[in-house]
Amino acid sequence: MQTVNIGILAHVDAGKTTLTEAILYETGVIGAIGSVDQGTTQTDTLELERQRGITIQSAVVSFRLGDLKINLIDTPGHPDFIAEVERALGVLDGVVLVVSAVEGVQSQTRRLARAIATAGIPIIVFANKIDRQGARDIELLDDIRRKLGLRVIALNTVSGIGSPDARVLAKSHRDPEHSESLIDILTETNDDLLGAWLRDADPIDPQALDVELVAQMRRRLIVPVIFGSARTGQGVDQVLAGVARFMPPADGCGGDPLTGTVFKIQRTRNGEKIVYARLYSGRIESRERVPFRRLAPGEPTLAYESRITGIDAFDDGRQKQVAFAQAGDIVRLHGLKETMIGDYLGCEPGGRPRAAFPPPIMESVVSAHDPVLRPQLNSALAGLAEQDPLISIRRDTRRGAISVRLYGEVQKEVIAATLTDDYGVDAIFEPSQVICVETPIGVGAAVEHMGGAGNPFVATVGLHIEPCAAGNGITYKRELGSLPLSYYTAIEETVYATFEEGLHGWRVIDCQVTLTDVAFASPVTTAADFRNLTPLVLMTALRRARTHVLEPVERFTLDTPEDCLGDALAAIGAARGQVQQNEWHGNGWRLAGTIPSSEVHAFEQRLPGITRGGGDFESRFDAYAPVVGPAPTRPRTDFNPLDRKFYLAQVSQS
16 A cells, blocks of 8 residues: 655645545544544644644644555644754655645745645645635745745635635646646657647646646646635545645655654553654564664764554554554654754765754743752753753753743743643743854954963863854864863864854854864873863953854845835834835835844734735844843853862862
C-alpha cells in the first residue's frame, strides 16, 4: 500500500482544523464533525487547545483513500507556534493550504507559502468559507496570484457564493472553456505541448491534459485551487480527490539503508517520552537498536544508538502498536530517552531542502510564584524546551529566575497555562523584551601572564579580538603553540561560552578571536586554570574593542489605499521604520522598507485604524542594526568577569 504524508496549513481562523474534521468525517474515520468552538475536534486534543479554540501542537491522524494511506498532520495557524509548522514541513509529501475566501491572503499565509516553496512541496489551495458573507472567487484567485506569486488554476466553480446555499461544481477537461484555460497555463511551461497545440488541428486529448496537469503540479509549476466550505462539506470530496490525484506517494524502499527524521517529541501524563519520526527509507523493528545522528552547527556530528521498545503506527483514525515500520511511515517511537527533535535515524535524508523560520526574537524572565517550587519550574521548562527546541532557556542562578525565548504573547500565555495545569507551578512572567546582540566596534587585545599580579591561576592566556563580516558569528583561531590538546579545547570552549553575554549582557556575534599567548606549568596546571582565566582575558579585550548593541530589524511590505498614504508614512516613521521603496500597486501604494522588530506588534495593532481596514502588512526578520540611543542591557547570569574582584570570589567558591 502506498502512503502519502500531507499537512494542512493556514492562517489562524481560516478553517484548517474544521477542514481536518470534515475530511475525517468524509472518509469515515469519525461519525460526526467536531466543533472548534465547543472543543470537540479530533486533532486538538490538548485541554488548552480545546479551551482556546486554536491548534498549539501539530497532530497526526490517518485515513484511507482506496488503496492509498494518508497520514495527515494538522498544524498550528497562529504565528506564535510557527516552529511546529517548520518541523512538520520537513516530513511532508504535499500540503493543503487553506485560504479564507472572505479574508483572503493574510500575512501568515504569505509566510507559509514561502516556507512551502523553500521545502519544495507540492501544494493544493482550498478556498474555504464560500458560504460566508463577503466570500469571493475570481477576485480571490487574483489575490493568490498577486500576493503569493502562484500560478493557479481553479478546478471547480461556485454558485451562490457568499450565502449559506453556496455550492461547488467540478470543472471538466471536456468543457471547452476550462480546457482552453488549462491549455493556456500548461503551455506556458511546456514547449512540446505548445507545439502540439499549434500544429495539430484536433483539440488536445483531455486525458493528456490531465497527465500534464498532474506532472506540473507535482513539480510546483501549477497550484490547483478548490473552492468549498469545510463547515458545510462543499468541496471536501474534491480536496480528497485532489490529494489522491496530485500528491506524490512517499518514495524510498524498505530494503534501502535507514534514513529518517525526528520532528516531534511529546510527554505523556505519566512522563513517558514519545518520539515522532518520519522514515524516508529502510525499516525499523520493535526492540531493535537503531543508529542515530545529531548535527549541530559548528559542532562535530554526535552518533549514538538507542533501543526502540515499541512502535505505534497511525491507521484509519487510530494509533496501534506494530512490530515494524518502513519507508514512508510516520510513527511514534518508545524508549528513546536521549533522542532530540532534529536527530536523524540512520543517515541524513538527502535532497530535501528545509524550510527555516527565524528563531524567536523575544524573551521573558519567568520565576515560580512560590520559591519552594523553583526546582519543579526548572524541570518543567526543560521539558517544554525538549518539545520545542526554539524555546531555549537561560538560567540566572543568582536571581533564581529563567529567561525563556518566545515568538509572542500568546505563546507566553500558553506556556504559563501549561505550567499551571500540567506541572502545578504558578509562574510569574516579566514583560517580554526583544533579544538584542552585540558586535565589536574596533580591535582589542589582552593577556594575563602566569605569576603576574592579580592572576591566581597557573596559566597564561592572551587573546586578540576584531570585528568580522556580518553573519559570520564567532570565528576562533589559534597561533601555533605547545599546549596539551585538552588545554586548547578548554580555552576555545570557554571563549564561545563567555561570549553568550557581552559587555551589555547580550550574545556577541560577528567577531574573530585569536589566541595569541599561552603557557602552563606541568604538572601543576589543569584545564580549570584555563577555563577560569579565559573569561577575564576575553572580556578585558572586548572592553578595549567596545561593542555596538544591535536590535533585530524586519523587512516589511505594506499595501495601503491611496488616500491613507500620508498616515501610513507617518506611522512607519513613528515606529522607527524606514521606507526604502514605494510604488503604485493595484488600487493603492505598496511601501517597502525596514522596521525594528520591537515595533512590529504595536504597528500591526494600529494599522486597521490608519488604513481604515484596507492595509495589508507583512514582515519578516532581515538583519540586526545598531540601536539608536542608550543601549539596552540584560542582567548577567555568569560570574561577571567584567567585575574582577567579584568574579574571582565566585570562582574560588565554585
